[in-house]
Amino acid sequence: MSQKGRPRSFDRDAALRQAMRVFWKKGYDGASLAELTTAMGINSPSLYAAFGSKEALFREAVDLYGATEGVDIWGAFERPGSAREAISDLLRASARAFSEPGDPRGCLIVLGALNVSETNAEVFRDLSERRMSSARDLAGRLKQAVAAGELPESADCDAISAFYLAVQQGMSVQARDGASRAALLAIADGAMAAWDALTAGSGRNAGA
């Protein structure tokens, strides 16, 4: 009923998966239409008919990334367990995801567009908001732990969240530089070494 004319001859989901991998590897600006259409196995008119534009295709690709890789990485936040376990699992899952053999290295949401140009301003904003949304999710999990009495009231949840997210983002950079899975896991463990001092600290500027 919905299918009136000539049916599409390619798998839209499979094509989107290939596009996601190209964006993941090359970034938004670095991924050319020629490279995208080659990887997707279609011609550019088919791409525009099915996805609208390069920017719209990228948005769908990022959504798909969140629904696949993102679930692997952030899954610990849905499962029961302590806040410490959730963050440790987040970092260790990130280390594994960013060094998965056969996959592009690092995180699409972090590496997809870090420089603003005239053509990618909206894309940068979208990714930036996703990153900041992750920070809010992480802080929310910590505040929940405070409310549950798991962490002291003095814990600076926003600062702790920003710190652990910075570690995860730095792992994306080092993954691009070829860091081994063991090296990334060591970074994750190193970050968890701060947990006791961070959560027991006096909230504002515990270190120094």
Place this chain on the structure above:
Amino acid sequence: MSQKGRPRSFDRDAALRQAMRVFWKKGYDGASLAELTTAMGINSPSLYAAFGSKEALFREAVDLYGATEGVDIWGAFERPGSAREAISDLLRASARAFSEPGDPRGCLIVLGALNVSETNAEVFRDLSERRMSSARDLAGRLKQAVAAGELPESADCDAISAFYLAVQQGMSVQARDGASRAALLAIADGAMAAWDALTAGSGRNAGA
């Protein structure tokens, strides 16, 4: 004696400084020749005569960045003091440099080229090597502290170095997302909260 023909009518160093700021803000790929020449106040033939190519100009810009911003950030490694002070100063100086009013946010060496394309492969490699060289410098300072008896033999200097560098790299990402100076400094302090546990730990995988 060396000046035979028509003298150059612009200040090469000043033009390079402007080029550095454009690359810093837009990245290597995102900085177009038109934008560079406009900021430098010259035409493209003058750019090519004075610097050779866009890639060669970028290399000189990164060298200048290292000789100016880099000195501010890594200065603590030349000054006397404990390894802990050196790393704390490194992170806090990074937080300040990445949020300096009037300057582009984040680090040119981290953000200049994180996606590899056909035209920037050598640029990516150059920046990647600079990042890894920083990791070696940081680890070297830690090993020096171990040799001096300041840190225990069990300290995993490479892992600690990778962790703190990841924090610094993540700070560049959050600086691009608009994080305040206070937020970046809080990340630096949060990372230092790991120091005691990291350096006293059993070398391999202290956390978890």
Place this chain on the structure above:
DNA sequence: TCTATTTTGTATCGTTCAATACCGAAAGAT
């Protein structure tokens, strides 16, 4: 003053970019 040498500004090179016009092909609807 004349020649050699280098820089300057204009105008443009060929390539690649994202995005379409066009038309024949392939399906459902009647």
Place this chain on the structure above:
DNA sequence: ATCTTTCGGTATTGAACGATACAAAATAGA
């Protein structure tokens, strides 16, 4: 079987890209 609708493939669009050809302009040395 014919009409309508949508898709596929070829060819191409105008704009922006990095990089130069060229000739006038400006200096040093003769």
